[in-house]
Amino acid sequence: MSEIKNVSHVDDADIDEILGRTPPGEKLSSLLTHMESCNDCRIRVERVRSLYGALSALPREGDVPASVRQKLQRVPERNSPILYGRAMRIAAAVALFAAGMAAQSWIHAIRNPIVIEQPPGFGANIPDATLAVQRAGSEYVAALAKLNASVDARPDDRRQSALGREVVMSTLLGAATEAARNTDHDPMAVSAASAVRSARQNAIDSQHLNLRRTEN
Amino acid sequence: MTPTITFDELYTAYAPRIYLLSLRLSGDPVQAEEITQETFIRAWKALPRFRQQSSPATWLSKIAANAATDLSRQRARRRQIVLFSGELSALESHQYDSAITSAVPATDLDMEQAVRALPTGAREMLVLHVIEGFGYGEIAELLGVTAGTVKSQVHRARTLLMEKLNR
Numbered sequence: 490m491s492e493i494k495n496v497s498h499v500d501d502a503d504i505d506e507i508l509g510r511t512p513p514g515e516k517l518s519s520l521l522t523h524m525e526s527c528n529d530c531r532i533r534v535e536r537v538r539s540l541y542g543a544l545s546a547l548p549r550e551g552d553v554p555a556s557v558r559q560k561l562q563r564v565p566e567r568n569s570p571i572l573y574g575r576a577m578r579i580a581a582a583v584a585l586f587a588a589g590m591a592a593q594s595w596i597h598a599i600r601n602p603i604v605i606e607q608p609p610g611f612g613a614n615i616p617d618a619t620l621a622v623q624r625a626g627s628e629y630v631a632a633l634a635k636l637n638a639s640v641d642a643r644p645d646d647r648r649q650s651a652l653g654r655e656v657v658m659s660t661l662l663g664a665a666t667e668a669a670r671n672t673d674h675d676p677m678a679v680s681a682a683s684a685v686r687s688a689r690q691n692a693i694d695s696q697h698l699n700l701r702r703t704e705n
Numbered sequence: 706m707t708p709t710i711t712f713d714e715l716y717t718a719y720a721p722r723i724y725l726l727s728l729r730l731s732g733d734p735v736q737a738e739e740i741t742q743e744t745f746i747r748a749w750k751a752l753p754r755f756r757q758q759s760s761p762a763t764w765l766s767k768i769a770a771n772a773a774t775d776l777s778r779q780r781a782r783r784r785q786i787v788l789f790s791g792e793l794s795a796l797e798s799h800q801y802d803s804a805i806t807s808a809v810p811a812t813d814l815d816m817e818q819a820v821r822a823l824p825t826g827a828r829e830m831l832v833l834h835v836i837e838g839f840g841y842g843e844i845a846e847l848l849g850v851t852a853g854t855v856k857s858q859v860h861r862a863r864t865l866l867m868e869k870l871n872r
Contacts, residue, residue, distance in 0.1 A: 502856070509836075517717075530817070536872055540863055540867055541863075544820075544831075544835045545836065547816060548808070548810070548813065550721035550725055551726075553724040554738060558716065561742060561746070572771075659728065
């Protein structure tokens with residue numbers, strides 16, 4: 490690398506230093522002196538300075554699609570003091586409610602879309618609980634919708650629909666397990682995961698039994 | 706201390722900023738929506754512990770960067786089973802064009818497109834460093850990498866950008 494006035498041409502780290510992106514080091518003054526006599530380095534630094542200026546001038550705010558707020562619509566609108574521990578316990582209880590409701594609905598009404606609702610008496614002022622239901626429920630509902638579409642498309646494919654049900658149930662199990670993982674101090678959440686796991690296994694056993702009968 | 710800000714106030718004040726940051730970090734409007742949503746969910750949970758040592762915007766931007774990293778990893782795992790990635794990329798590109806066009810003035814579109822075309826890691830670090838103003842050390846801490854990695858990715862990004870934009 491060529492040198493002018495005992496200093497190498499500026500490298501990327503030097504440019505950061507010259508532009509104040511990193512703390513000034515011992516050689517900053519010699520770099521600046523070098524640039525006075527080196528046109529290439531001056532141009533190089535100015536190109537980066539210009540690029541950074543253009544990037545910094547980009548807008549910082551953009552129009553948010555309405556769908557983003559809609560997905561968060563169950564979050565409370567009013568000011569509400571948050572009691573974190575209580576919120577997590579209620580979230581676990583709601584997760585249990587959602588899991589139980591979803592499992593029952595899956596077993597008894599596989600073709601009907603599941604709607605995860607808040608349990609009676611549950612106020613909308615605990616954001617954690619609401620969001621826990623939203624997240625656990627939405628993945629399950631999406632998986633169920635895909636299954637229903639698949640079953641509608643191939644009503645006679647029993648093996649495929651059994652597999653699909655297992656996938657859907659696994660999704661629900663994942664949501665319940667996540668709730669238990671987040672609130673492992675709460676026996677209700679752990680019970681929820683355990684209940685869904687048992688329901689899933691029973692369902693799989695039942696499916697296998699039905700399939701064997703069909704094949705025989 | 707009990708928080709006195711409502712979720713709606715938090716969202717109204719900062720969602721436009723967080724959404725555009727998310728769009729730049731991910732380069733994908735669908736992911737940007739997910740990141741924005743996840744950011745506000747995490748922020749609402751963490752609000753009681755927010756000590757206001759930084760501005761809410763900075764605090765939320767850090768949460769968004771973390772959420773973007775987490776969601777990107779999740780998506781990477783899911784993508785392993787997606788067979789139509791070429792078609793998806795074309796679709797995502799079209800969606801991004803629509804989203805960014807409605808978010809920024811036409812004069813900035815070339816720059817936004819060039820940033821979006823950067824490799825993912827380089828793009829994220831450039832956005833956080835130059836547009837959002839985070840230091841190399843802060844980004845390293847946020848993304849769980851070394852400061853040296855951040856520097857080299859930012860340097861790579863700016864070289865690629867200058868080539869792309871003929872600057």
